[in-house]
Amino acid sequence: MALIELNGIEKVYRTKEIETTALENVNLKVEKGEFVSIMGPSGCGKSTLLNIIGLLDKPTLGTVSLIGTDCSKLGDTAMSHFRNANIGFVFQSFHLIPSLNVAANVELPLTYRSGIGAAERRKRVDEVLERLGMTHRRRHLPSQLSGGQCQRVAIARAIVGRPSIVLADEPTGNLDSSMGDEVMQLLHDLNRQDGITIVMVTHNEAQARQTDRIVRFFDGRIIS
Amino acid sequence: MRTQPVIGWVTIIGTALSIFLIMVVVMMQQVSILSFAPETHRDRMLYGMFIHIVQPENGGDSSSGMSYQTAKKLYDGLDGVEDISYNNNGVIPCDARGTTDRVISVDLHSTDEAFWRIYDFDLIEGRFYDAAEVGAGSNLAVICESTAAALFGGEHPVGQHFMLDHNDFEVIGIVGDVSPLASKAYGQVFIPISLESWDPEFGNVIASMLVKDGVDFGHISEQVRARYAEFDSELAADGKETVYHGSPYDQETIAGGVDGSNTTPDPESGRRMRMIIYIILLIVPAINLSSMLHSRLRHRVNEIGVERAFGCTRRRIISDIISESLIVTVAGGLIGLVAAIVFAMCYSGLYSDFGDAAVSPSLSMLLRPQTFAYALVACFILNIISAAVPAWQASRLNPVEALNAR
Numbered sequence: 001m002a003l004i005e006l007n008g009i010e011k012v013y014r015t016k017e018i019e020t021t022a023l024e025n026v027n028l029k030v031e032k033g034e035f036v037s038i039m040g041p042s043g044c045g046k047s048t049l050l051n052i053i054g055l056l057d058k059p060t061l062g063t064v065s066l067i068g069t070d071c072s073k074l075g076d077t078a079m080s081h082f083r084n085a086n087i088g089f090v091f092q093s094f095h096l097i098p099s100l101n102v103a104a105n106v107e108l109p110l111t112y113r114s115g116i117g118a119a120e121r122r123k124r125v126d127e128v129l130e131r132l133g134m135t136h137r138r139r140h141l142p143s144q145l146s147g148g149q150c151q152r153v154a155i156a157r158a159i160v161g162r163p164s165i166v167l168a169d170e171p172t173g174n175l176d177s178s179m180g181d182e183v184m185q186l187l188h189d190l191n192r193q194d195g196i197t198i199v200m201v202t203h204n205e206a207q208a209r210q211t212d213r214i215v216r217f218f219d220g221r222i223i224s
Numbered sequence: 225m226r227t228q229p230v231i232g233w234v235t236i237i238g239t240a241l242s243i244f245l246i247m248v249v250v251m252m253q254q255v256s257i258l259s260f261a262p263e264t265h266r267d268r269m270l271y272g273m274f275i276h277i278v279q280p281e282n283g284g285d286s287s288s289g290m291s292y293q294t295a296k297k298l299y300d301g302l303d304g305v306e307d308i309s310y311n312n313n314g315v316i317p318c319d320a321r322g323t324t325d326r327v328i329s330v331d332l333h334s335t336d337e338a339f340w341r342i343y344d345f346d347l348i349e350g351r352f353y354d355a356a357e358v359g360a361g362s363n364l365a366v367i368c369e370s371t372a373a374a375l376f377g378g379e380h381p382v383g384q385h386f387m388l389d390h391n392d393f394e395v396i397g398i399v400g401d402v403s404p405l406a407s408k409a410y411g412q413v414f415i416p417i418s419l420e421s422w423d424p425e426f427g428n429v430i431a432s433m434l435v436k437d438g439v440d441f442g443h444i445s446e447q448v449r450a451r452y453a454e455f456d457s458e459l460a461a462d463g464k465e466t467v468y469h470g471s472p473y474d475q476e477t478i479a480g481g482v483d484g485s486n487t488t489p490d491p492e493s494g495r496r497m498r499m500i501i502y503i504i505l506l507i508v509p510a511i512n513l514s515s516m517l518h519s520r521l522r523h524r525v526n527e528i529g530v531e532r533a534f535g536c537t538r539r540r541i542i543s544d545i546i547s548e549s550l551i552v553t554v555a556g557g558l559i560g561l562v563a564a565i566v567f568a569m570c571y572s573g574l575y576s577d578f579g580d581a582a583v584s585p586s587l588s589m590l591l592r593p594q595t596f597a598y599a600l601v602a603c604f605i606l607n608i609i610s611a612a613v614p615a616w617q618a619s620r621l622n623p624v625e626a627l628n629a630r
Contacts, residue, residue: 056533056623077537084535095530095627109534157534 001068002029003164003197009062009221011048022048024220031172032164032165035191035198037208046201047169047211049217053199054087054167055079067164084112088158088196090172090187094150096142102153103129109161124224128156131187148179155186159196166190168200172207184210228520232424232552235516239556242509243602247500247564250598255405256479262343263406265434268306269342270444270472271408272299273313273429274485281463287485287614289313291427292419298451299431299472304439307342311335313430319612322375322386330371331404333411340366342434343409347359350382350397358416363628366397366414388413395429408432433472439505441474448472478544490566506606513610517549528618529626538619545618550603557603561596 011023022045030036038046051057052064055071063072068084074082096105103125110121129135133150142150151171158166168187172180181216184207191195200211208214214223275294276287290298295310302308338403340352353364365388372381372395379394393415404410408430421427435444454467469488470477482496521528528541531608536544536570 054533056627076538080532080535080537083533089533095526095533097527097530100613108531112531112537112540127306163532209423 002110003032003064003067004028004063004199006053006138007063007065008036009049009052009059009064009198011045011052011057012060022220023052026062026220027186028215028221030197030199032197033191034193034213035188035211036200037211037214038201038217039198039203039205039214044217045220047219050167050169050199050201053088053165055083058134080112084109084161086164088161088163088166090151090154090158090166090168090171092173094142094154094174096150096153096157098142101139102134102145105142105153106156106160108157111186112163124160125156128160132156146179147175148182151175151179151183152186155183155190159190159194164197166196166198168198170201170203172202172204174210180204180207229545230316230524231516231520235513235520235552236556236559238509238512238516239553239603239606240559242505242558242606243557244563244567244601245560246505246602247599248501248567249498249505251564251568253479253498254594256407257475260403260406262345262402262409264344265342266475268435268437269408269475269524270433270441271474271478272433272448272472273482274469274471275425276467276486277425277459278467279462280462284464285486285559286426287467289428289430289485291421291425292417292422292426292429293421294425294455295429295431296495297455298448299433300432302444302447302451304443304447305408305433305438306436307338307434308431309336309342309432311337311339311417312428314407318389318413319384320371320375320388320413322373323384324377325516326374328371328374330367330388330412330494331410332363332415334411335411336414336417339409339414339432342432343406345402345409346400348398348400350395352397359368359419360416361418362416363391363393364396364416365393366399367395368401369398370401371412372398379615388415389417399536416602431472433610444468444472485609503604506602506609510606513549513553513606517545517611517614521545521614524618525621525626525629529629532621532623532626541619542615545615546607546611549615550607552608553603553610554600557606558601 006026006028006215009023009026010021013020013022022115028049038048038049048057052059055064055066055074059072063070065071066082067170069082069084071079092129097108098153100108106128107121110116110124126135132155134149134152134156137145137149137153142153145153151174155171166187171187172183175183187198188210189200198211202208215222235602257266263269272295273289274287275290275298278285292310298307312334317329318332319327320330321327336358337353337355348369350366352366353362357364365386367375367381375381375386376384384395385392386395387393402410417429433444435441448471452466452468459465467486471488473482473489476494477489477491480489480491482489531541574618
């Protein structure tokens with residue numbers, strides 16, 4: 001069974017005057033441990049698809065199945081718990097909380113999980129910060145970090161809860177090429193060493209070619 | 225606070241101001257209702273204060289304080305009353321001169337011997353006058369400590385004589401100073417009450433009753449109504465009758481103000497007015513605090529999106545925002561409470577009918593558990609009113625829109 005399975009996904013945005021179809025009959029399967037890139041021009045629906053996989057948005061039609069669970073039937077609270085346990089997000093603009101230091105930002109997903117005490121949270125945060133080479137920055141605020149460091153912290157936050165799936169929305173889009181390469185290397189390490197399934201939206205053809213599979217999008221449809 | 229210190233501080237100061245105003249009102253209410261020495265049994269006190277007599281045939285209408293005889297007729301020997309004191313309603317300013325030869329103005333309170341039993345005076349030295357001395361109209365006085373110091377300097381005051389409006393009195397006892405906030409027990413010089421009156425019905429006497437524990441005030445009022453009826457039958461011979469105005473009054477009614485001898489006090493209206501004041505004092509800042517919280521949350525939309533993405537539930541968003549708001553509200557509330565206490569200590573006159581009080585409200589009078597409880601309740605209400613709507617709206621944010629918000 002595929003880890004991620006989308007069937008007949010449609011997403012239509014309606015206003016009083018206009019109806020916009022963002023996704024149309026999207027079917028996609030991603031196997032456990034795959035690293036999949038989603039490519040396509042701006043506005044073709046890549047991020048919408050990622051949001052639907054990440055249970056941040058609901059499709060107008062179709063079903064989303066993650067790790068064998070039909071997520072279309074989950075309520076808001078159950079969806080939150082599911083996200084917390086199984087999905088990590090890496091955003092283009094990092095989305096670190098400016099008032100929290102590095103350690104607190106990384107700890108964030110664990111604070112929403114019951115049954116993990118403060119000591120265990122601290123241990124897990126220390127582990128991922130060390131793995132990502134950010135231990136020395138644990139007390140720093142995001143404003144005191146470089147873009148590459150911010151994205152490392154964002155990746156640490158995404159994996160601290162040990163999710164099965166990491167969704168990365170243009171993770172290197174705000175970084176220069178060397179920092180972008182570093183971040184890509186980290187994602188590949190996570191994929192290979194930890195078996196984390198990664199779905200990444202990118203505009204970078206070279207980075208996409210390094211992944212297991214490229215899904216190309218155009219006008220809300222998968223074209224290849 | 226860290227990311228938006230100005231809005232944070234404005235919120236704290238706004239809350240502090242609101243709590244300060246509420247606490248000033250609460251403390252004004254407290255010192256007029258709650259028990260403190262010497263009025264340590266305010267919850268069991270009833271006061272028979274005035275008499276209103278009309279003559280329907282000729283339109284005569286008189287109302288005033290009672291004579292000693294009238295007070296005895298209406299209030300003596302009631303079932304359920306533990307003790308009763310007949311004393312003058314309030315104090316009379318008099319000139320006093322002691323061995324220091326300095327003339328000072330003192331507040332004179334004329335009382336019977338039961339006065340010393342129903343109130344809890346701190347007898348520092350000497351003794352109180354007894355029933356026989358009251359009956360004999362003895363020129364004996366119990367005076368307050370600070371008055372003793374003013375009249376006799378460093379001399380031992382008990383046994384000394386002093387002039388009170390040209391009459392010679394002997395000091396037999398010294399009591400601790402009494403706050404004018406204890407309006408029914410207050411005085412600086414206490415002397416035996418005159419049992420004579422210039423009028424058979426009217427005078428300046430009140431009946432201060434200490435009701436037995438557990439006895440319903442309604443039971444006392446019923447008996448007093450019956451006494452009024454008996455009194456009416458006495459007065460009927462002269463074509464007179466009484467108008468009953470709900471006497472005796474409890475402490476809350478007294479605190480709310482007994483406007484005159486010919487009106488019926490309405491403690492309910494006082495309660496309503498206080499509630500309206502509390503509501504206004506809570507609602508107005510709550511609206512401001514709510515809009516400031518809205519503003520703070522607008523800057524945190526991204527953050528809420530991130531929290532939702534990583535598994536934060538709507539309920540958690542609401543509880544987090546209300547908790548954060550509560551911390552700010554409690555911080556503001558504590559500042560407001562301290563400010564209210566400092567204000568009360570500095571401007572004690574506001575709490576009393578006597579203007580600048582000789583004895584300010586003590587910290588123990590103001591710092592009661594009830595005061596903290598009221599402050600805490602006010603903080604919670606303020607917090608819920610101001611934070612509930614913004615928190616609920618934040619919890620309903622679409623995570624994707626929140627993440628994409630600029």
